Amino acid sequence: MLNAAGLSLDQAPPIQVPFSFFRLAPLFALLAGAVLLWDGEVVLVSRWLAPALAVTHLLALGFLTQVMCGALFQMLPVLAGAPVPQVVWVGRVTQLTLVLGCLALSWGLYSGGRASLMLGGSLLGLGLTTFVVAVGIALTRARGVPQTLRAMRFALAGLVMALVLGLVLLAGMLGARITGLAGWVDLHLSWALLGWVGMLIIGVGYQVVPMFHVTPAYPRWFTRMAAPLVLAALVASTGLVALGKAGLAGWALLPAVLVLAAFAMVTVNLQRRRERPRVDTTLLYWWSSMGLILISAGLWVLDGPAELLGVLLLVGVGVGLPTGMLLKIMSFLSWFHLQHPQVVARRFDVRFPHMQVFMPEGLARIQFAVFTLMLVLLTLAGLSSGSPWGAYLARGGGAAVMAGALLLVWMQWGCYRTYQSISRQLG
Amino acid sequence: MALHHRCDHLLAAAETQLQTGAWPSMVAAAEGLIAAMLEHFRVEEEQLFPQLAEVFQAAASPIEVMCSEHAQMRALLEDLGAAVEAHDQGACTGILETLHFLVQQHNYKEETVLYPMADGALREAGVRIAAQLSAE
């Protein structure tokens, strides 16, 4: 029989759960920007150097994964009709361990300190496992569009694989012997970027793109093939690395890269046919992200520099797309939660401002401009790394990363203050 | 489902009129939207939901939530009417944006939970309701 118990207003988590994830995340972008500013001359020279590894993990775990965790806790009840069990506690444990683990790991990678690395690895192992188990339970009970749910389950598998491989590599840094290290590092990166991030963007995109701007749905042929192809490519690549064929393992990822490129093209095409006319900042972030995915796919096929790819994907898409989504999600959640008491009372006598006051579009435009500047600076830095110019550009880019993150903090703070002041007025 | 899409189209059309700044056509677009949404709520509240609740007890709580969201949307539609009358472009933009997101999550819940429930529980009566819904 159908389970109806899942659907009630109370299943949406308290607003503090997603908001604490959203509000802490930009501080990690701020830290990453600080490392770029400080170590500008080396960060983009090689992805193997300590500062580059630190920046990568600050952005990937501290910003991107933190926002995604908060968003999933929030979205699963709505999109999948599946509340996360014990969401307040699970949220707290996940966030605390994720935040401390990311800080410890990044510091360990930066300084080479064994204790930090060990601490970071264990905390992240604990936190991400908690997250995966809780969300996994929710997803087994989920209803909703099968293709979205499948992509989300695969994304979770991607996170698990990235975590396991990351822990193996950490053991390697701490002295365990790993043959063919470079192949395993690439695999860790592939599972994280294509598996976790890529698959989640695809799954969330299936729902959010038609919903946000009223576009046609993603075509059947795409939703049927996309996620399974990405997963198959990742599994094949893993098998080849295990067999010691690292060169082939890279090419095994080609189908996954092509799927992401196709996703970008299909998405932009759908958005071109959207019915809602306004070009808001969220849409600008979608377009820039989809463009960057296309450029990155091209660069990957042409065997372009890994550091440049890192900038485009991690800073461009990994920071850009979540930022664009936050602008909408935080505004809507603020408004929606403020309405809650009136919904319960079934009386709507108190009228308060609508969504647009929580995250003013003018500020969002400025934030997007800073983001664009940062991307240009860091791309140029990636192209001219090693030259004296490269260092200045990277430092400038770092400063812009910090400015963008601070602006986002400022906007979020404004959103939260507006929420609180209206909440007080309502009593 | 088709009706939800019709409301999406009407809301987008109202936003398009709003952007062109032509108030007479904006008034017409907003009136069309308001009428279509109110009518859809009425059909759900007076026909679909009571029939569903009768044959399927567990649906009572989700129905309750859906009705309270209808009330929320009715309040927004009232705001929209007032903002259109006052030719207040900023307010209209904000209200339509808010309404859009509220409608989207509401419809999603109906389409993934309530309508499938109704499909199963009301297989026979469902044919009749579907006919009523699509006859509009």
Ligand SMILES: [Fe+2]
């Ligand atoms: Fe409804």
Ligand SMILES: [Fe+2]
């Ligand atoms: Fe409906």
